[in-house]
Amino acid sequence: MVGVSAALHLQQRGRDVILVDKHELAGEETSYGNAGLIERASVFPYMFPRDFGQILRYALNRSPQVRYAVADLPAFLPWLVRYYLASSPERALHSALAELPLIRRSLIEHEALIGEAGVPQLLRKTGWIKLFRSEATLKDALRDRDRAKQYGVEGETLDARDIAEREPALTGDFAGGIYWSTPAFVPDPGGLAKAYAALFARKGGRFLIGDARTLEQRGGGWRIAGADGAIVAREIVVALGPWSDQVFRPLGYSIPLAVKRGYHLHLQPRGNAVLNHPVLDSDSGFLLAPMNRGIRLTTGVEFARRDAPPTPIQVERALPKARALFPLGEAVDANPWMGARPCLPDMLPVIGKAPRHKGLWFDFGHQHHGLTLGPATGRLLAEMMTGETPFADPKPFAVERFG
Template sequence: MKHDTLVLGAGMVGVGVAYHLARRGRRVGLLDRRAPGRETSYGNAGIIQREAVAPHAFPRDMHTLLRVLGNQGVDVRYTPRGVMQAGRALWQYWQHSAPEAYARIVPEYASLIALSITTHAEMIEAADADALIRRDGWMEVFRTSGALEARFSEARALSERFGLAHDTLSAGELRECEPDLDAQAIGAVHWRDPWSVADPGALVDAYARAFEAEGGECLQGEIQAITRNGEGWRVTTDTGAFEARDIVLALGPWADEWLATLGYRLPLFVKRGYHMHYAMRDEATLHHWLLDAETGYLLSPMRAGIRLTTGAELAPRDAPPGYAQLEAAETAARGLFPLGQRLESRPWKGARPCTPDMKPIIGPAPRHKGLWFALGHAHQGFTLGPATGQLLASMMEGEVPAIEMEPFSAERFL
């Protein structure tokens, strides 16, 4: 076999796994139908979210549920087919979001998020990618005093519990940081630990080059079959077949179809999202990544322009795009910040791979030797790719991982 290990999927998670395995001396092939970082990892908001210790729970208060059911919001939209297709997983998501269950999930999830900055830092240095990185945090901006004060209280509690750094900004302090915001922005939480990235796809590509410098090989092809081959595995693609002792499924929103062929019915579902880049009007400037917290979209000052990233859309992964959510977000954003013209002819669409308990699946497949999972990272694949790579490489090499990995095992769903 030319490779010890094949990593299937060259997004941030797959590249993170491949890099850490190559660092440990394995002969690794990284396989994707496209170049590294050209799918979901390209289209995100570009934040390494060290503060994201509390994952996105299913709303349980009646006011939010009624608003979501109206299907007119910016933060969440759905199609009936999407809800029906993910119905069982969504029901489990609701159950895991109950206060008692969610209270158990948060510290487990936080243990993983705590590794995000240090593991990215290692790969940034190896990839010589520092020019892409900003280290001045990001902001949640609010429009009403009630929501602002509530978030101030939550931020204090999270910071005290998990050792996070943040500032609470009044309207005047926010205006000093972002003078071109409209006056309807009355304050913000400035999270200071996270790093932001001016070109997410370029960062994944830089990490892939660092992987190659460690002796790894980037392979390209559309997967057609995954089969056992004696004690190892054979992956057949439209460009040829590849064999290895171990394979890692890091296929993001495309993982479920291959899991099914291997006999695993894991409750995965997708949340789709959109982005568009904009110019700026009137020589305006945007200095920080900004979440319009009560509306549900994010503005990111990137190389390609101001990227507007939408919230979640519950729809089948490959269903035709529906741009109403992006258009609603754009309307709201133009009232908050002087966006100029669109810079692309068509919005980008992607899908986030999610699990009902909001935690990724990282570790060995329960019924197949040499099959490993690194999937289901939802909104935080970009944040958690290097950490996942470090942890999974430790497990595959028989080392003791940096954190307890049982909460992320596939067996919790089987």
């Protein structure tokens, strides 16, 4: 989503663009496996918790929201320390205010591209629902809702009757919920990325199957090898999500990119059961979303090496609770899907020019919001690359913030 969106915005500004991917189609990796939310309600990024009890549950691997592989702890512990430090109230507010213009622009940019791509069926303005099983977690959520309201985001408090009216097929004892009306929902995120790639091709863009690790600087430009031969360009945009380090590290950049792995599984609804909105069972750590392929069960975060074998324990633990919440039938997928969210410690992407290489640009690290922010950050990057006045301040996203 991030790469295709950047390509489209550069194309709109008269650039001749080639989109390079290791797959034959776009949208086969991280963009495929998310909750499908264009999340205009998440003003505050997903920061490291400050509550000691919650941290202790994480440390003991007893939280449904987060799991980690003990063997991989030495590898990602230094990054977690940076994540914790970047999550102080002051620094979290800085990240939130930096990203706010992008959040506000997110749906506007998607609507423009969806209209041009001719796929209105891939956008549903349903909003989404967060459910809370305890008074304590509901109280915390209401405090977060009131804080978000200061930045123009409205959330409607739901009691048990409200929840039943909006989602009659749900079963469970809930202290309450919050309905976020402003986010939109995409019932096929991978399909949307492919629709944008098809639009790019119709407008004259070229698609190359290639290996980004072959990137090298040649004279006044950049060369990359593809299945049908090499190409050379004056400028290159690195938008490889969780694999971006395979390009920037050999070039000498030390950027603290890490991944939060996640899983999903599609299941058929039983009988006539209908899910009207994406629904997060906050205390149980899973989300159900009504995708075209079936009801998508998505998990929380797994801290593990990006390329380590899948360990879908969170899916296995969530399934009985999900079946108790909503009438779920047989699995549509043979196995749970696994993906990786590319994250920087301050939960802001890197967008902008590389300081030591002419013609090298970065656009990666969108954490949980790649689907949401792809078109908005694509616009910001294209404005920077073509000399336009950026619609948002690009300084908070500069790679130089990491030294």
